Amino acid sequence: MARSRAQLSDIGESRVAWAGHLRHLAMGILKPSAAVGLALLIGAGVIWAMGEDPIFAYQTLFNGAFKGAGNFVATLQYTTPLLFTGLAVSFAFRAGVANIGVEGQMLFGALAAGIVGYTISAPHFLHVALAMIAAAVAGAVWAFIPAILRARLGVNELVVCLMLNPIALLLTGYFSSYPLKAPGPTNKTYDILASAQLQQFTNSAQLNTGFILALVLLAVFWVIENRTGKGYEWKLVGQNPLFARYGGIGVQKSIIGAFLVSGMVAGLAGAEQVLGVYRAFYNGFSPGYGFDGIAVAMLAKNSPIGVAFAALLLGALNSGGIVMQMMTSVTRDLVKMLEAVIILLLAADFAITSFKARRKVAKAGTAGKSIGGGQA
């Protein structure tokens, strides 16, 4: 019955580790929640200044997002693309690469899925799988440009990604307006075949099986990031590339790998929209899902579980915002404002933390120097 000393100390250590985990988790939940709460408070002030009742406005917003099956399904529809793009961004952030080119990678993924969706014919599952693979590959190809520039030449990926986004928008726009345009008044490609369609759950909204795929993907990434050696390598490179290099990890390879995986997930975001929502590639269909993914990743503190909640939050705000617009004179732009305030607050928190850390290092540095000076 009696446990050995070693076993007991093991338990003790794991207890300490768990306490650390819990504290980490608590801060990870507390800070974003505080940011959301503060943003809602500021939003309430704005609504009040517009001459509307903030409580009623928020009530319609909440009910519009969650009350009744129709509203809830619509909320999940808004959430789905953010699950994909949020995961793509957060995975890259965790590995130390700022892939803010998810928007462009998603557009190419969408176009590829759209083309495969109508050009080939295959049994349902195979067709969907092929379209998804094409989308993932297309997203990865577009992500390869900033990846190779960063890894080989040290070019800042933020700048490259930012410039590649409009190029992707215009290029896919060109393809869907001219060489691949289906006849008719709108600039879109031909409708995909029925065998490539993702099943929609209801008639009133376009929520489809892509939502389930997103959840599965989140679970897979949680396992990769927390339970595999590769995931640990990526995390290490993200936290301290120098240390990782001394530890024998190929940093360049790791950067390229992280970029490609992130691009693949971004491409799948496009596939879900084309195969599940639109059933064709529409020129400029995205209202900025790739950019919203950045907000999701920041809110989620780069964890897949966090992504699920953060995407649901933004999805609910966007979905409820539509109903709020129907019942009050508060426009939907309020939701965009709330998002912006949340991001600002989180960014400010990040800046303060890193500023504090730097001051600590600087203090330790000067202390060391004075001791050294005394010795000399």
Place this chain on the structure above:
Amino acid sequence: MNTRRLALVVLLVLVAMLAITGVGAAKAIRVAMVTSESGLGDRSFNDMMHQGFQRAEKDFGIKFNVIQPKSISEFKSTLARASEQGFDLIIGSSFDMIDPMKEVARMYPKQKFALIDVGPDPIASNVVSTVTKDWEGSFLVGAIAARTTKTGTIGFVGGKDIPIIHRFFIGYYYGAKMINPDVKVLESYSGTFTDPATGKEYTLALINRGSDINFAVAGATSAGVIDAAKQTKTFAIGVDSNQNYLAPGFVLTSMMKRIDNQAYDIIKLVVDGKFKGGTVLTYGLKEKGVDYAMDKYNKGLISDSTLKLVEELREKVIAGKIVVPNYFELKPGQKTMGQPPIDSPLN
């Protein structure tokens, strides 16, 4: 005692009924305006429609909410959820909303819908839709251009090379050729509805080829067409809303689409209890759905004799003596880029 009691009860019931009817009379008709993707503030289509709602609010005491979807994927769920909010009428616009509204209208057969500025096919049994005969308005401004040009060459700058825009061109071409079979009509498409700089380049190219009046049918790109006219001291013709004020003296006129009237009229149908789903309303010259703009900014630019002639043309179109060809009803092969699209009406 009993009769007294009865009287009291009757009185109470009457008062209660009065109160109910009073409430009923005070309940305003609620209308939803679902914008197309570009939303409010586009200084063109959606803003024009919004004016119609504001006018209806003033005249009929209706209440309205503006709902602004941010992408085409939101149209369906937005229309479906608006149908749950007890609106008396939901008005949308644009070709992209046809399919979403068709499906949602079937799901909510008791909800009244309207779809503005779409094709001639009925949408559903509870939807009133409208067609704007912009080709008739383009016909008149084409005639004005052909009468006013000094070089004998006029131009057309479309936003994109798509059927809806060809519809304007055919009307413009037909009007110009009817007035003067020898006039040259140059056709070009800038490829964008949002870039004035590109619009300006295309217009300057047309001007280099001898055109001195250019019709802009290109959304926000039109501003560049007008800018080019100002720079080269030639004329531009505006579109959708009255754009004469953008460059006084250089905008010959504007081909206005009165989207505001369409929204106003359909709201009036609901107010009067005359709304009949499944009908398609046409807005041509006859219904004052299209017109050319005359105001203080283009005063004196068009000669009186031209105006007189154009008014005669208008009467003939309204009377059905002239049928302006509609692009969607042309025979195959009648419209290819760079070719005269149709025979000159005088032949």
